[in-house]
Amino acid sequence: MTVSSPETVSTHVAGSWIDGAPVVTAGGVHQVVNPANGSTVAEMALATPADVDRAVASARAALRGWATATPVDRAGVLAKLAELVDTNAEAIIAEEVSQTGKPVRLATEFDVPGSIDNISFFSGAARHLEGKATAEYSGDHTSSIRREAVGVVATITPWNYPLQMAVWKVLPALAAGCSVVIKPAELTPLTTLTLARLATEAGLPDGAFNVVTGAGGDVGTALAGHPDVDVVTFTGSTPVGRKVMAAAAVHGHRTQLELGGKAPFVVFDDADLDAAIQGAVAGALINTGQDCTAATRAIVARDLYDDFVAGVAEVMGKVVVGDPQDPDTDLGPLISMAHRDKVAGMVERAPGQGGRVVTGGVAPDLPGSFYRPTLIADVDEASEIYRDEIFGPVLTVRSFTDDDDALRQANDTAFGLAASAWTRDVYRAQRASREINAGCVWINDHIPIISEMPHGGVGASGFGKDMSDYSLEEYLTIKHVMSDITGVADKEWHRTIFTKR
DSSP states (O other): OOOOOOOOOOEEOOSEEETTEEEOOSSOEEEEEOTTTOOEEEEEEOOOHHHHHHHHHHHHHHHHHHHTSOHHHHHHHHHHHHHHHHHTHHHHHHHHHHHHOOOHHHIIIIIHHHHHHHHHHHHHHTTOOOOOOOBOSSSSEEEEEEEEEOOEEEEEOOSSSHHHHHHHHHHHHHHHTOEEEEEOOTTSOHHHHHHHHHHHHTTOOTTSEEEEOOOIIIIIHHHHTOTTOSEEEEESOHHHHHHHHHHHHTTTOEEEEEOOOOEEEEEOTTSOHHHHHHHHHHHHHGGGGOOTTSEEEEEEEHHHHHHHHHHHHHHHHTOOBSOTTSTTOOBOOOSOHHHHHHHHHHHHHGGGGTOEEEEOOSOOSOSSSOOOOEEEESOOTTSHHHHSOOOSSEEEEEEESSHHHHHHHHTOSSOOSEEEEEOSOHHHHHHHHHHSOSSEEEESOOSOOOTTSOBOOSGGGEESOBSTGGGGGGGEEEEEEEEEOSOOSSOGGGGGTOOOO
16 A cells, blocks of 8 residues: 555535435535645535435345345455555545645554454455354254344544544444444544445445434434334444443444443553553554543552653653644544543643643644643542543553552443553563453453454443454344254154143
């Protein structure tokens, strides 16, 4: 994949993609804004609940043809999609950077290649559905397992990783033979629309992949509670996820939720301190901290605490904040001024709750919604900044006394999406991986993901998995087929019901 630094684009686009074509919907006019400078990237009409009905009907009509396509045919379409995303990488990066404000280096080296790899993975996974061996378990019957597409999938994705989240939700569903209606965040719909267009170009049947861009309060609610969908998947905040689940429960839809996080970053006294410092800054600041797995709660052994705080502050002070289209920029803006104000408010209240702002805590003199990398030490366990998801470039730090205290603090949260433990001791590492309550525990690293392994949490972080073969389970039903092999009319088990007269 070869790319150059993208330029901000400004265009009028159709905000929805239904039945294999762009659709100008009847909702209000919406502007997609570049958070780095406030410029309008695109203007579109938002979808309405009536458009959701149309998209779901299109997905329902396309379902049978796609679900009954052979695995090799589905795999071929998805492989072609991966190729087209790679071919169009430069334009996709331009869209992603302009609508999110994320640094071009992150989009170029992480978001887009990671998405291509994920699409390629599910192209292969479409041909490898596993199940129990066909056998005569009862002696008189042959039993087999069929794994079939659940049906129409309604999915709602967030604004922090628009392309990756669309891929994580849509690709396993398509690989399983489902059809999809996706509602991207209205702040960042462009790459999802591009993905749908390229999927059609790759040969996906019309209606198998529909996009409706609209506000969560009407379009999202209409989609999650639509009577003719079969599965509802959502990535976003925990409060909104609970509303999505409530809407889906009205019709008994299966749900999969990937929600918020408050990841602990546990540094034991035998850790490689330099590695932990570098890892903490990278883990806290990725995507300007707008990452549900970001390192947010550093829990550090007392003997290393002062050196850790000083080291993190020093590295944070060298982070380059600025134009996300500049390859030298490390940290871009937050998604909006409103979100920046939320993050700033939490930081401003921290000293009153026992925290000490070591570095950062201010917005730089730049035109967009930027906020400096921030380190807050000595936080109280009961404080807002320690317990609630910040979703910004902010790392909090506390000390611990012994291993029991470290693991207690790590688990002292409602969330359970991700965590990391830093130690040279294999037994400590194994204990941490067993006892920290999270869907992913990294040892001596924080953040890396791979297509072959699952992503998902527990507790207030939701349930179910994205990525890997495990995610296919969200979009498949398991059917037991049991066939008599005796040809006998009078079955032995009939005597439990009636006797011959």
